[in-house]
Amino acid sequence: MDAVVLRENGTPRLVDRPRPDPGPGEALVRIDRVGIDGTDREVLDGAHGDVEESMVLGHEAVGTVAEPNGTGLETDETVVPTVRRPPGAYNEYFRRGEPDMAPMDATVECGIDGADGFMAEYVAVPSEYLVPLPDRLAPYGFLVEPLSITAKALELASASREPFTWDRDRALVLGTGSLGLLTVPVLAEQFDAVYCLGRRDRDDPGVELAIEAGATYVDSRETPVDEIPEAHAPMDLVVEATGHPPHAVESVAALAPNGVAALLGVPEAQTTEVDLGAFHRELVLGNRAMVGSVNAGYTHFERAIEWLDAMPASVRSAFTEHVYPVEQFEAALDSDVIKAAVEIGP
């Protein structure tokens, strides 16, 4: 029996399915844990792809190799699958090893749009999409995919500042969701000071975690993004991890000269009155930049694994306190904890 959490007509269901047979180049992976994030909820709400289509959920997974099937992987090796697959035939982005740079119509995304995800007892995965993980990190392995999103965003942001001496004094994370909170300890290693903005009370577990991970908490109900330079200090980096539409423009107002805003959240349409002249002028006269980033490639997964390994144990553990057995997948999808995951493996 294979436990599979499937979206059918927009509703998640636990069903039986036959164990997949790995094809040439594919390994059979037994899934241990799958993390839940806002994207999974958007998938159920129909914000990605065809909500009527039947699809296995889950894109943040960790598992172990059950059958290497001649791929060079080893039995029982811990692995994390990447998310993007070619839509039928390989295209230039996959040939280059840069599927994360494919336009949306040149890729499918496992568990998000167009391809089955990982919330199943077994999955067959081409070995080029499996990133090995040290066994000791297996319980935390479902955090690698979200951390890879941060890894790619920081790579793009840093590259944009590479031609000159970029001061890494202060960084700001917008959002206290799991992606924002995972980003805080990473930036705390790289910047002198880290700030985290949210709209929760200070005794919220997420806010407490942000502070434990090294951030100064900024309550957006008291201090909006564009007032942060005056209330605290201008920022060399802003990481937007909410998808709140005004944040793109407000981020630039929070930046120090020569700073960069990395945008990760995916907003809905929202029309607003904005002083585009001021926005444009701040970008130009302050040599500021803005980079959008989606998905992540193999090397970003590898960097995420290094970061996960280096993360303070107490911070890392806070992300694995809410692991639900697969039978309770609905509670996991509905929960409002720091990070929820589903346990499928034995």
Next chain:
Amino acid sequence: MDAVVLRENGTPRLVDRPRPDPGPGEALVRIDRVGIDGTDREVLDGAHGDVEESMVLGHEAVGTVAEPNGTGLETDETVVPTVRRPPGAYNEYFRRGEPDMAPMDATVECGIDGADGFMAEYVAVPSEYLVPLPDRLAPYGFLVEPLSITAKALELASASREPFTWDRDRALVLGTGSLGLLTVPVLAEQFDAVYCLGRRDRDDPGVELAIEAGATYVDSRETPVDEIPEAHAPMDLVVEATGHPPHAVESVAALAPNGVAALLGVPEAQTTEVDLGAFHRELVLGNRAMVGSVNAGYTHFERAIEWLDAMPASVRSAFTEHVYPVEQFEAALDSDVIKAAVEIGP
């Protein structure tokens, strides 16, 4: 007698001044030609610094060394001065050799804000701010400073795309002013196809030059920026060289996935209704980026000289057809030609 074009109480005047004595580390430079651009007109309109302050105009200059004064430069060597100087004492940006990255309050700009410019028979310039130019390029030397602006912007734009394989298929220049027109032949060397957007008729000399330099002309009265992908093709690079406030947001709509918009124009305030959700989403899901860029450093002047040397002679000459004797400086400041300059030297 030294001819000097001075701004006094907002009005340009030609006056006599004693020849400056170069201090330690300074060379005496005899100025040959000084280009005019939109910034000079803004300076007279009071958009930069204190319009009541008396200041020598001009920031796009070429000259020859009259007295090396022990700097290592040679008598009669052709040189182009850079624009930024420390505001009193050196600060970290000048110590690093990155004055172009200084915030606006950590620099002055010759002929723009806080320091005398180059529209004078002789100027004394620290040798570290003098970039040598091959003598054969002397007649075109006043084009080096504006080309250096493009050099820095393209460096920042390229750096932001460095982590992945950036297709350099199509580039778009917004604006048919002298900066936009100078950028067209540079991009024509680097991209398969170049487009140039303006709001002039096709028989305008600037439009004809853009076409001669290799661009497809786009009349913004027929095709607005955000309709260019449909009317022509999506762009891998957009260079904004007008300062029209809506261009920052519209540029992103003109970009192909993985494209970057480089902003150079300096707009005034303008409040507009914008779909910030769509803007933000396009940046994220298409891995798009936006870089602001102001001023340029020594290495950008050097790159600009290489570009000027490589530019087709017929295109390069089109920028030097309107050189006015210094006595006609008012006609030069008022003219609406492709590029105006003032000739001061013998």
